[in-house]
Amino acid sequence: MKHAIFIYGTLLPGLRLEAEMHGARLLGPAHIAGRLIDVGLYPGLLQGDGQVTGEVYEVDDDHLARLDAVEGMVPGDRAESHYWREVVTVLSGPLQGQQVQTYLYNLPVDGCTSIPHGDYRRYIREVGRES
Template identity: 75%
Template sequence: MTHALFIYGTLMPGLRLEAEMHGARFMGPAQVPGRLVDLSRYPGLLHGEGSVVGEVYEVDDAHLARLDGVEDMVPSDRAASQYWREEVTVLSGPLQGQRVQTYVYNRTVDGCRPIAHGDYRRYIREVGRDS
């Protein structure tokens, strides 16, 4: 089975964990509802006002299970998971209106810096950080 997965951080091309997406099929750019925060070495998507910029890829079951490990998601144990995979609706782009999965940050974000515009690539350029 295949799944549409929205990515918005270090898994994107040109960023630190892009190799984890090898074998996935690019479906298009997208924005989804939510907000981003800077968690130091990577971003976290949270529920809330705004939109988050990223890309959608098609992945199979095995690839998705591997990404769950990368994102420290423990299937069937949300409390133990750093990120939790959820479905969201694409707000804009060629996939507008489609339901896709994404990783939502599942820990406290007290003291974390918001990424107001929701674009992690732009943010790391603005702050001069390597991904």
């Protein structure tokens, strides 16, 4: 089965975990509703009224299972998951209006820095951080 997945952080091309997306097919750039926070070496996506910038890829079942492992998602056990995969609606781009999956941050966010513009690539450039 094929799955459309929205990515917004270190899985993006040119960033630290891009190799995890090898074999995925780019469907296009996109924005979704939400807000980003800096949780250390990567961003976390939370529900919110802002917009988050990213890309949508098509992956198969095996690839999705690998991404779940990378994101620390324990299928069927949200309480034990670092991130949790949920369905969201694309707000803009070639897939506007379509539903895709993405990973929401699932741990406490006390002390995390907000990324107000919702663009992780831009944020790491602004703060001078390697991905």
